[in-house]
Amino acid sequence: MAETQVQQDTSxxxxxxxxxxxxxxxxxxxxxxxxxxxxxAISIFILMAIFAPLVAPYxxxxxxxxxxxxxxxxxxxxxxxxxxxxILSRIIYGARISxxxxxxxxxxxxxxxxxVGLVAGYLGRWPDSLLMRIMxxxxxxxxxxxxxxxxxxxxxxxxxxxxxxxIVFIPQIARVVRSAVISVRxxxxxxxxxxxxxxxxxxxxxxxxxxxxxxxxxxxxLTLATAILDIAxxxxxxxxxxxxxxEWGAMLTDAFHSGYGVFVEGQHAIxxxxxxxxxxxxxxxxxxxxxxxxxxxxxxx
Amino acid sequence: xxxxxxxxxxxMVRAIPGDPAQILLGQTATQEQVHQLRxxxxxxxxxxxxxxxxxxxAVRGDLGTSIVTGRPVTEELLVRLPATLELTMxxxxxxxLVGVPxxxxxxxxxxxxxxxxxxxxxxxxxxxxxxxxxxxLIVIFGVNLELLPFPGxxxxxxxxxxxxxxVLVDSLLTLNFSAFWEGIxxxxxxxxxxxxxxxxxxxxxxxxxxLEVMGxxxxxxARAKGVVPWRVVFKHALRNAMLPTVTVIGLQxxxxxxxxxxxxxxxxWPGVGQIAYESIYRRDYAMIQGVVLYAAALFVLxxxxxxxxxxxxxxxxxx
Numbered sequence: 035m036a037e038t039q040v041q042q043d044t045s046x047x048x049x050x051x052x053x054x055x056x057x058x059x060x061x062x063x064x065x066x067x068x069x070x071x072x073x074x075a076i077s078i079f080i081l082m083a084i085f086a087p088l089v090a091p092y093x094x095x096x097x098x099x100x101x102x103x104x105x106x107x108x109x110x111x112x113x114x115x116x117x118x119x120x121i122l123s124r125i126i127y128g129a130r131i132s133x134x135x136x137x138x139x140x141x142x143x144x145x146x147x148x149x150v151g152l153v154a155g156y157l158g159r160w161p162d163s164l165l166m167r168i169m170x171x172x173x174x175x176x177x178x179x180x181x182x183x184x185x186x187x188x189x190x191x192x193x194x195x196x197x198x199x200x201i202v203f204i205p206q207i208a209r210v211v212r213s214a215v216i217s218v219r220x221x222x223x224x225x226x227x228x229x230x231x232x233x234x235x236x237x238x239x240x241x242x243x244x245x246x247x248x249x250x251x252x253x254x255x256l257t258l259a260t261a262i263l264d265i266a267x268x269x270x271x272x273x274x275x276x277x278x279x280x281e282w283g284a285m286l287t288d289a290f291h292s293g294y295g296v297f298v299e300g301q302h303a304i305x306x307x308x309x310x311x312x313x314x315x316x317x318x319x320x321x322x323x324x325x326x327x328x329x330x331x332x333x334x335x
Numbered sequence: 336x337x338x339x340x341x342x343x344x345x346x347m348v349r350a351i352p353g354d355p356a357q358i359l360l361g362q363t364a365t366q367e368q369v370h371q372l373r374x375x376x377x378x379x380x381x382x383x384x385x386x387x388x389x390x391x392x393a394v395r396g397d398l399g400t401s402i403v404t405g406r407p408v409t410e411e412l413l414v415r416l417p418a419t420l421e422l423t424m425x426x427x428x429x430x431x432l433v434g435v436p437x438x439x440x441x442x443x444x445x446x447x448x449x450x451x452x453x454x455x456x457x458x459x460x461x462x463x464x465x466x467x468x469x470x471x472l473i474v475i476f477g478v479n480l481e482l483l484p485f486p487g488x489x490x491x492x493x494x495x496x497x498x499x500x501x502v503l504v505d506s507l508l509t510l511n512f513s514a515f516w517e518g519i520x521x522x523x524x525x526x527x528x529x530x531x532x533x534x535x536x537x538x539x540x541x542x543x544x545x546l547e548v549m550g551x552x553x554x555x556x557a558r559a560k561g562v563v564p565w566r567v568v569f570k571h572a573l574r575n576a577m578l579p580t581v582t583v584i585g586l587q588x589x590x591x592x593x594x595x596x597x598x599x600x601x602x603x604w605p606g607v608g609q610i611a612y613e614s615i616y617r618r619d620y621a622m623i624q625g626v627v628l629y630a631a632a633l634f635v636l637x638x639x640x641x642x643x644x645x646x647x648x649x650x651x652x653x654x
Contacts, residue, residue, distance in 0.1 A: 177590070177593060178593035178594070178596065178597075179596070179611070182596070182611070182615060183615075186623075259461075259462065263462070266464050266466075267466065270466045270597060271597065271612060283464065283466075286466065286467055290601070297473055297474055297477070297478045298478055301478075304470045304474060305474075307467075308463075308464065308467035308470070311463075311464050312459065312462050312463045312464070312467070315462035315463075316458060316462035319458050319461065323458070
């Protein structure tokens, strides 16, 4: 009787503690002005992507060769590109492609990386060594080089670029998940679940995974930023999105390959798509940094 | 480690669609000719056998022959290596020279306006696509201000005697100072484009490890003893804070090799990155293999160097 009482007390106490921790977290995140800015900017990008047909003033593919490299004007705030297409409309439609591509790559990396990390961290011993050795070999390649090789095998296209970038980031997610799993594996509540007769799979999904979520979310957010950049880079190398796609990296690529003239009269065709990429990636990074700082009490400013 | 990498590279490259013999001979070649070339290239043997043959040659420094240029891959890589090394080292030099002091100042003046500005700038540096930064540099300094020359390593009418393949070294050896200066001018834009990400990472790492170290007891003790503030920062704190920074710098060199593919393509820089890009386009098996192996080998070598540097910086580490 006395024992039950004590147990209830501790669970009540820990319940209070988690709630206040969550509150702390929310407060810490929102008091971080940069993270807030990032969150708002990302929301705008996402809304822009969803409602592209309503927001974009022109058809992103409509050419107007007589107005090649026409500078920014009231009718075309960001000017026109090498084929006279409206750059603003292309950037708005491009948000759809770049964001989806980045998210898809992160999804691949997160799903596979989480499974690898869970298995390696939970089972330990030889599965752990084997999986982590494989991850080490993957990490031995410079990431963009590995992505280039994978895309050349699969054939150059945007979906394959997403897949390649996803594969490249598996080791980073796997490592984060593995170390989180190892740190919770021996905790009392896992022990308790096991004592109650839960199987390995059940323990992993109800006990281990939820308690490893925080570092995973941070890593996935920071990976999203790099993924968007790397997909743009693959497009630049001709291994991702192709013309006439308004993917941001492809826009810059097409401008670059249109000849030397772009550096002289088409400078806005270089500046604006690049700002879109940089702003988007920067916002994601702000959010990722904000999440990390908010989750780690030691790093709170 | 390198063995594992070589196996993966070999089989991945073999998996690239397209028959190199067919590509080399063109569409007009007869079945007979294609078959003959395949035998000659050893492509008719099973893939595992191909790998063993490749490995046998590789340990003797023979990475095969580029099917596009017809020259040995090792030779092709060695010719292009100095250009890439010169660019990468210059980029890394700028990154460390600017990154470490800025990181230190940021940490010492934590939460100051300067610190906040550099933090945001550093994050911006990480968030920019390299090829965009390169193009913006060309727009601003190459075209609008006409301050810096591009593309390539030197102007077309400047010639220098090739001794080491490093423009800066060769021009100094031959006492050609105008070419030396020109070489530096040509290096600035590609090096900044390539090194900015690394610089941003170095700033962030230096700052955070400095902050950590500054809170340690030995730093407080040094302060309490009355050691002059700058001495505390440089002698006591920085030396310890350099450990994680050195690791990050080592990792960045690996990323720089990836970045060099893009930078060299934009600036027509005749290095390994440029040929990596070209060989993938032309399905040049031997060349791709060589480039990726070279990159992986360099990566392993640099990690080894980092370990050695650790021992220098931290007397507790002994090998």
